[in-house]
Amino acid sequence: MIAAFALGQGAAHAETAFLTAEEAFVLTVNESAGSAEGVTLNWAIASGYYLYRDRIDVTSQPPGALVQFDRPEGEQKNDPNFGLMEVFQKAVTVQVHPGTARDLTVTWQGCAEAGLCYPPQTRKISLGDGAGNASALPAPISTVAASADASPRASLLQAAMGNDSAVQQLLTTRSLAWTLPIFFLLGIALAFTPCVLPMVPIVSSIVVGSQAGPRRSFALSLAFVLPMALTYAALGIVAALAGANLQALLQNRWTLFALGGVFVVLALGMFGFFELQLPAFLRNRLDRASCARQGGTLSGAAGMGALSAMLVGPCMTAPLAGALLYIAQSGNMVQGGLLLLFLGLGMGVPLLVVGTLGTRCLPRPGPWMNRIKGVFGFLLLGTALWMVQRVVAPFVALALWGALCLSVALTLFQMLRADGVADAGRTGPGLLVRSLALVVGLWGAAMVFGAAAGSADPWRPLAGIVSRSGSASQDKDTAPASDSSFQTVRSPQELQARLGEALAADQPVLVDFYADWCVSCKTIESEVFGNEKVQRALAGVMRLRADITEGNAAQQDLMRKHQIIGPPTVMLFDAQGRERRDARLVGEFTVKDLLQRHPEGSGI
Structure with missing residues (x-):
């Protein structure tokens, strides 16, 4: 009896240790009189919890009006769910300039240090009535509040940031002080691709001419490079402006598959299966315009620089795609412009060298140029795989x-x-x-x-094989194994139907609340539910997986009905259909934790 009481107290503590999303992240809203200064959003963040900087988003309702908001710099944190992220702790203030918008939708997401990740939270704000406090606003939409529907913005792109794969991962795990040099070096590498390098001596001869001295040649070359770099900077700003819409699209698995297919096609272009370039009639027009420009003058060099960016841009679509996707998911116009500016400056380095010292300093074209394209091709394939691996x-x-x-x-x-x-x-x-x-x-x-053999970890690819070998019999009960015995439910109706089937069959039930963006869920799936002791203990138990990845109305209702704060959460029902509330597991747990609540060979 004492052991049972202690077990029940431990389980209750595991459940109540986490605050609800409303308690962990308290949002208050202040609207300045006349909206001259916009709207101020203040989050009070409980101790032991943190809010993601990039998950704070403000949009107009209905969409159309341009809403600007300023997020302060956050602290760098190596988050288990999304990799290296900027987060806020204790408190954060965001200033919003709604423009002509009369209604706003504010979205945010945070996690607990102890291993629980909350689904995205949403609040709708009506402007113009001078409401200066949170009580005058609609109640926040969350996983446990019985209010309106949520519109989550959980980006699968960011959810996969814990895996280092392609160019975006390298960039996302570095601060701006690192990413600027990285983009500069990337620009230099792009300058040595077959579609750019052969143009360098031709363009340099047009810009510099044969009579200019070294100083004049350098000035003209710089006049060519800067407009070219500024053209790419404008492209980076456009990509950043499109970031919010792109993040919304990246929640959908079919969108991810489609984008992955695009990257595969672009990779094939890098491998030489086909060439990416402007249509012939556009190339001819740009060629005529470039020939009409006067060489040897600063204005002529500047015009040539802008035109050259347009000429070589489509040829560089494949390697640029990864960089633009990274900029779009950051949503920062200043950062996007600076990164593409440095990319353009890196591309201009060979031209500056050629313009000042002559073409003799350039390496000769050859097969090595195609190898650079091949490197970008494999990076693009890695990007495609990185995008779809979560689904x-x-x-x-x-x-x-x-x-x-x-x-x-x-x-x-x-x-x-x-x-x-x-x-x-x-x-x-x-x-x-x-x-x-x-x-x-x-x-x-x-x-x-x-x-x-059923392994899932690229850093331990042979774990499944080792767990089955005789020499690893001691570790057999702790090594992950493949487990596909879960049935997926995504709504209260589906869950109720499965519980009804289990009740008719006099069968206990385990319900695992899961999301693709929850890395702890992935760990539990592999290390806990894949464990052989757990599988023996759950023999005869109906196993259900409540997938709340999309966070739609049905999934929100499912979580509200069962008072689920967020994944990972496990519910245990006995054969009579009653939940054993004292055995509920919230947050990341181990094999021992689960077996304590459901010992091997026992009924729930």
């Missing part, structure tokens, strides 16, 4: 990563063979390339074999 089975994602690594390794070996340096691969740079290909190939093979 496919974990073992499928692992197998695809393994196939990508094997492709990289085979390409490196083929490169050595094509250069006729197979024997030279035992010394010098050839040895380095051969060693890299071997390591990447072995890692890829391990991921493919691990996926076939």
Whole structure:
């Protein structure tokens, strides 16, 4: 009896340890008289909780009016759900300039340090009535409040930021002081692609001419580079302005699959299957306009710079796509403009060198240029896989990563063979390339074999195989295994129907509340529900997975009905259909925690 009482107290503590979203993040709204200064949003954040900077969003209702808002800089935090993110703790104030908008929708999302991630929260605000306090506004829409529908903005793009894959991941895990040099170096790399480098000596001869001295040549080259870079900066600002709409689209798995397919097509372009360029009639017009520009003058050089950005831009669609997607998801106009400005400046470095020192300092065109395109091609394939890995089975994602690594390794070996340096691969740079290909190939093979055995972690690809080997019998009960015995429900009606079936069959039920953007849910799926002891303990138990990834009205209603704060949460029902409230698990838990509430071989 004492043990049962202690167990019940521990379970109750696990459930009540977390605040509701309204208690954890208290929003108050102040509207200045006459709206001259706009609207001030103030969040009071409870101790042990934090709010994501990039998840604070303000839009007009109905859409159409331009709403501007200023988010302060946050603290850098390595978040288990979304990777390195900027967060706010204790409090944050956001100033909103609604313009002509009369109604606003405010969306935000935060997490608890103890491992619980709340679904996105939404509040609708009506302006113009001078309402200066939160009580005069509609009640916040949340997972437990019985109010209106929510319109979450959970971005699967950001949800996957904990995985380092392609260009976006590298950029997202760095501050602006890092990303500016990265974009500059990326611009230099793009300048050595086949669609850009051959233009450098031609354009430089038009801009610089044969009579200019070194100083004049440098000035003219700089006059060419700056407008070209500013053109890309404008593109970055446009991408940032489109960021909010893009984030909304990236909640949908079919949108992610479509974008992943686009990146695959762009990667094929980088591999030389086809060429991306402007239609012929547009190229001809731009060529005639460039020829009409007078060379040797600053104005002529500036015009040529702007025109060249338009000429080579479509050719660079593939490598630019990843950078623009990263800028769009940040939603920061200043940052977007600066990053693409530095990209353009990096592209202009070879031109500045050529304009000042002449074409003799440039490397000669050759096969190495196509290898640079190949690097971008593999980065784009990695980006495509990174986008869809959150909406496919974990073992499928692992197998695809393994196939990508094997492709990289085979390409490196083929490169050595094509250069006729197979024997030279035992010394010098050839040895380095051969060693890299071997390591990447072995890692890829391990991921493919691990996926076939049910593994899901790319850093431990053979965990599933090791758990089945005789030498690993001691670890057999703690290694993850594949488990696909869960039935998915997404509404109160679906859950009630499954509970009715279990009641008719005199069967206990386990309900796991889950979301794709919840990394703790992924860990529990692999390490807890995939554990062999847990699977034996749950034999004869109906296992349901309540998927709340989309956060639509039905899923919000499901959470409200059962008073679910957020994922991960596990409910246990006995064979009579009654929930064992004392056994509810909230937040990340272990095999031991679950088995304490449902010992092996016992009924719920």
